[in-house]
Amino acid sequence: MAISIDTLVPAFRWLRTYQRSELKDDLVAGVTVAIMLVPQGMAYAMLAGLPPVIGLYASTVPLVVYALFGSSRHLAVGPVAMVSLLVFVSCSRLAEPGSDHYIAIAVLLSLMVGAIQFLLGSLRLGFLENFISHAVISGFTSAAAIVISLSQLKHILGIHVASGHSAFSLLSETVQRLGDTNPVSVGIGLSSIGLLLLLKRKYPLFPAPLLIVIGGTLLVYLWGLRDAGVQTVGKVPQGFPSLSLPEIRLSAVRHLVPTALTILFVGYIESIAVAELVAARKKYTIDPDQELKGLGLANIVGSFFSCYPVTGGFSRTAVNYQAGARTALASFVTAVIVLLTLLFLTPLFSFLPNAVLAAIIIVAVLGLIDVEDARYLFRLKRANGWALVLTFLTTLAIGVEQGILIGVAFSLLLFIWRSSRPHVAELGFLGEEGVFHDITRFPEEKTYPQVLILRIDASLYFANMKFLEDTIRRSIEDRPDLRWVVLDFSGVNDMDAVAVRTLEEMMDTYGERGITFTYAAMKGPVRDLVARAGWTEKYEKNLIHASVQHVLRGIGVLKENG
């Protein structure tokens, strides 16, 4: 099979036809995203328990790699809040946050996430994300936003808090240390939050984070606030990270596998959701498997340049799109500007207060809490609402890694559970319309004492056959005149061997009592199955009819033209 260069490197599709007119738009968008990314990259690295410079590293190489290999032209890759939180939770179990060993583990995690992403993409397993329901993602995101905000409280308060993992341990540890609160730090933090919220509402496109970064740094520098105990980012190494092999420790790899998978799914879902949103507007398509490969390569190559895991971020992608980006060249521009920052501006960051970065994080994630969505789900479908609440609560109370897993398991088990207790409707006949309806909804419809028409609203398989058997038995009781049971199979999309055997047993048992089963509107795949089971030989020819009406005509209850 010949594979074209366009398939391997999707960027060639737009590079080949790149026009000078596009350049201006890409430049503007790239610069706009970079202005957002520099403070965010440092802040999210801090959230991940890493030195802020690692966040800047992760805002260079991975962006370029994704731009070449990803299938979205607008996705802004880099550090994001959820992934940073997950990195913190898993790595802080294995090493002291901020230490060299800790950084090595975070870089190893990037390599692992990337390798698994690339593998899944190559195996075309991108569809796996479909099994994570919207309710689970929504519940997880809201809870993670709360955990992230709580984890940043210490920077606002200027206190030292051991690394708690759940919302409750973070809260209780913070409360215990409230006595050590630094009022100057609180002042900087709260005014930053206030300013960010204000500017966000009034001037959504204004680069507020950049403003408070500059303002906060000047404040600390000019007034000598470091002496007042205000914690700052401190010395940030200048220049570009050297190429180095990630340290691979097998014991760490084993510990990191569950987190790597969680990061992968959480990061991938955020990324593909926003990528598809923008692609739909711009009328191009996103290839889920190519996305996995692109993000995977970004993380793999990044791990050779001391980067921690990245993914496509929601807010920056939106800004990139709104700022007019035409192609992924905008990401090249962003990367170059971050690189220039690394080369020339890092000395300025030594006076940047942690409270400012914490404020940026808190304002960014609090916008992710979505109460309206929970309300919508409860109104529409109670079970979906409960999946959201369960994921939200377990993420808060047990942990961010367990929360999403429990949510996914719950939502899938819920589907199985519902399928095990199918809806079965007794139908009546509405003569003039020629249709059959549930008699509990249309009590005026006609029924016949010698015929019971049941519409079965489920695929039949081992987990619901007993339920169906009981339902049919109960419907048949107290009908002395009953001679026919018509099963409307229009809703039976599939059957398994247990279902076939149970139906055979029922036909035999009730056959002895003079009650004959017939089937209406049986679908092709199910028809094939019962043919393989030998029904055409075992039972009389009139077993299966095209519709309930055909059955009733066949047994003489309806006239030929009825």
Place this chain on the structure above:
Amino acid sequence: MAISIDTLVPAFRWLRTYQRSELKDDLVAGVTVAIMLVPQGMAYAMLAGLPPVIGLYASTVPLVVYALFGSSRHLAVGPVAMVSLLVFVSCSRLAEPGSDHYIAIAVLLSLMVGAIQFLLGSLRLGFLENFISHAVISGFTSAAAIVISLSQLKHILGIHVASGHSAFSLLSETVQRLGDTNPVSVGIGLSSIGLLLLLKRKYPLFPAPLLIVIGGTLLVYLWGLRDAGVQTVGKVPQGFPSLSLPEIRLSAVRHLVPTALTILFVGYIESIAVAELVAARKKYTIDPDQELKGLGLANIVGSFFSCYPVTGGFSRTAVNYQAGARTALASFVTAVIVLLTLLFLTPLFSFLPNAVLAAIIIVAVLGLIDVEDARYLFRLKRANGWALVLTFLTTLAIGVEQGILIGVAFSLLLFIWRSSRPHVAELGFLGEEGVFHDITRFPEEKTYPQVLILRIDASLYFANMKFLEDTIRRSIEDRPDLRWVVLDFSGVNDMDAVAVRTLEEMMDTYGERGITFTYAAMKGPVRDLVARAGWTEKYEKNLIHASVQHVLRGIGVLKENG
């Protein structure tokens, strides 16, 4: 709520009307079962790594308790092969088989199994067994039969083998010790097997196990074969076990929980399957929750009399029924005869060779291997066949506890997997019959260039909406004249919030391109859902029609009487 004594103790239902004429039948059946049970009880206890007398204990009190509280009148409760194997596998991890500590753990396991059964029954959770598919049970049973047979080879060969847990470790350990084979033991074992197989085929109702027990014992006693190295049951304590509290060790309890659950499900499934089979023949009904309570009480009370876990056995129940048992009084009779054996006959067992008991086990379980079933499943439904094979292989290769769990998980995930890639059929119209069919099956049916009719054969939820979206998009491509998409929802038994939102997005997107969606044969519960989502206000009134035909008439493609 007043609860009658008949509900608490179902035995009162038949005790109250018990007639003398029934007594003779119950006596004959009870004695017949006892003749089978005495050798089987000892053999299965040996399989469980317990002294044979524990198997006799477990054949007394639990039978009486079940007879009072169970809902089957014919179920023969007592030690069974599968449960005994599971007891061996789990307890031999915690103690040396045969030791006092080992016995204490097995008794504790009985208390735990009983307590959980009783709890599940009281909570009306008997339906949980529905989630274990027939294919999984069949694969597990065949593999467990092989593991059991391999574990008994050492008794036939007269060698000592450390307790292996998987088929492979058992086989390799046995092969390593082949040099120690005792030829006399092999002779007794093989001739016992031969005789059992022969008698089973020629005279199925003849108590062959009793015959070889007596024959084997006499042989060893008269010829002094113990001096030739033939292992025998040895000294069996005389009399009835004293009432004693099971030793509850928390560490053991924690280790035993997974096994207790496996034993519970395996035992319960075997029990309820045979109970329902007999009940259907005798036209009375089995209450799954009462069954759990009855078996639970049997195990709880048994654990106070040094019993190990019991359940309703397949073969002995069949014999009990065939021998003419009328009521559960037959089980009382069986228990009394086993009790008499314990009081007077145990000295005779000291010369009973282990090889004879092993032969009884092997012949009993080899009959459980069902190759025909696997073949049937593969022919009927390949996926079910694979569930059987997977359970069979994991049970053999990994272990009896993991096998059934992996099988259950696989069969449920398979259901989810299938549901995530639903069948969607394009329909054509067969005018004279007034029905619509899949055009790939009925290519002669009529289609219209401006209308696409799709029948969706699945409940719609988060895991299959992307698949559906792609399918619809592909169907719509290359149809320039398309103006209507009619979705036949007769197979959509349920929807979730993600499905609602995705459909809304599709209606909006395609609506802009001049393509209108309509729905036919939407079911009541789904109709309620989209009403809650505000479809009746958001979209035009003609969105939902009773049938595809109604839609086509509505949009003028079909004439009013078409």
